Amino acid sequence: MINIKQIHHVAYRCKDAKETVEFYRDKLNMEFLVAIAEDQVPSTKEPDPYMHLFLDAGNGNILAFFELPTKPEMGRDPNTPAWCQHIAFEVEDRAALIAAKEELEAKGVEVLGITNHEIIHSIYFFDPNGHRLELTYRDGTEEQMQKLKEVAPLMLEEWSVTKKAPKHAAWLHEKEFSDQAK
Template sequence: MLCKKLHHAAFRCKDAAQTVKFYTEMLGLKFTHAMGEDHVPSTGKYSPHVHIFFEMEDGSNIAFFECPLDPGEASGRDPQTPDWIQHFAFEVADMDTLVQAKADLEAKGLKVVGPTNHDDFITSIYFFDPSGHRLELTTRTCHDPVRLKAFEDEAPRVLELWNQTHDWSQREKVFGSKEGYIR
């Protein structure tokens, strides 16, 4: 396989210093690198910016650009896309860690939604960073290899249903049950 793992995903932020404070103090990520340029290295376009990186336990990173001269929404969201769709999901160790993270974030003044169970596959909490990026902390709640294989096997049928109907109330047509697919 060509791609070994995620190195980083990069997004825009409103204020690099505020972003560093949030990701280090709220989420405990390690601030590992910052670079500044007057020109975009790949295109040569004049656009003064700072590019900051935060490393996670597995070595992957989330990165941000502060670009004060370029117009646009700092979150980079498409205004036609609901704010719950575009988000970063960070995995935590287990449910106890997730519940404690929610309490800690709320104690620091953040509004947190959840925990939300997603099909007994993962459970998540949600909140926003200072630039308006929606963040998710999630933990895997299914550890049964048979059930995980069933999720994998059902994925094409779930997509098939969606492509046929674009309406989950019609799932009985494909799966023969109003309850859904894997139950």
């Protein structure tokens, strides 16, 4: 039986390896751990030079990037909204999120939020590759999380049939939307 321990790393493509390391090191204070470069892909044996970078995303989590200089310029899937694909990093609490927002803005990063998702609060911004990033802290109660877990199968089943947003967890953003209407 497969027994997953944790995510070892998640890898994304980057436009420029050095610029990417500098962004994550200087803006998000991540430690640059490892660089691996080859002229041939080990798994497929394709001749394709690359630089593979690994950064410490905290708590044993690793964020990795590939620079692929022989491939066409990196782009986004034009059919997927920019807000949809993102990498979320957790901070300790609200004070840490506010401090992170202030630090990022002082470093010239445009930040959206703080957005209230009721069980978490988040800020959003982009890295130099166009990847959307999120910093978040958890503040949901055990009861809220249990309620969400209980309705998840019902919501999935309803969605699979109707392709319309089920309302079982609408309470998550009702306050946020009512605040925006004012």
